[in-house]
Structures are given as C-alpha cells and as structure tokens.
Amino acid sequence: MTTIFEAIGILRKVFDKFAGKEGDAKTLTKKELTELLKEQLGGPPKQEEIDQFFKMLDDDGSGVVDFNEYVVLCASLAMMLAP
Numbered sequence: 321m322t323t324i325f326e327a328i329g330i331l332r333k334v335f336d337k338f339a340g341k342e343g344d345a346k347t348l349t350k351k352e353l354t355e356l357l358k359e360q361l362g363g364p365p366k367q368e369e370i371d372q373f374f375k376m377l378d379d380d381g382s383g384v385v386d387f388n389e390y391v392v393l394c395a396s397l398a399m400m401l402a403p
C-alpha cells in the first residue's frame with residue numbers, strides 16, 4: 321500500500337475508534353470529538369475552543385461530526401502544520 325493510502329487508513333481508524341464510543345458509530349458527538357482532540361493533539365483543549373471547532377466542523381448543522389466533516393478537520397490541521 322502506498323503511504324498516502326496508509327495515512328488515510330490511519331485517519332479512518334482514529335475516527336472509528338472515537339465515533340464508536342457512544343451513539344452512532346458513524347458520527348462523532350461533541351464528547352467524542354473532545355476525547356479525540358485531547359488524545360490526538362495532546363493536552364485538553366478549552367471548552368470554548370471545542371465549541372468553536374465543533375460549530376465550524378458541523379457543516380450541515382446535524383449536531384454530530386460525520387467522516388466528511390472530520391476529513392475537513394484533518395485537512396485544516398495539515399495546512400496549519402505545513403511549513
């Protein structure tokens with residue numbers, strides 16, 4: 321498998337791990353997203369930041385973050401971390 325497909329597989333794995341914690345296993349609740357950010361970004365983000373993040377990601381206003389919306393988060397991180 322090429323590196324980029326491997327990377328996408330890993331992103332999927334992280335999403336599934338947290339999305340499966342409560343409710344629908346195909347979406348992230350705010351609580352699941354909070355846990356994901358805490359574990360993956362290191363250090364607890366502020367509630368304000370989480371609220372902002374969640375609002376920004378939940379594009380269709382469904383109250384949960386689906387895989388497509390999560391990919392937007394990963395893409396934003398990639399751009400933020402780009403040299």
Ligand SMILES: [Ca+2]
Nearest residue numbers: 339342344347
């Ligand atoms: Ca869920």
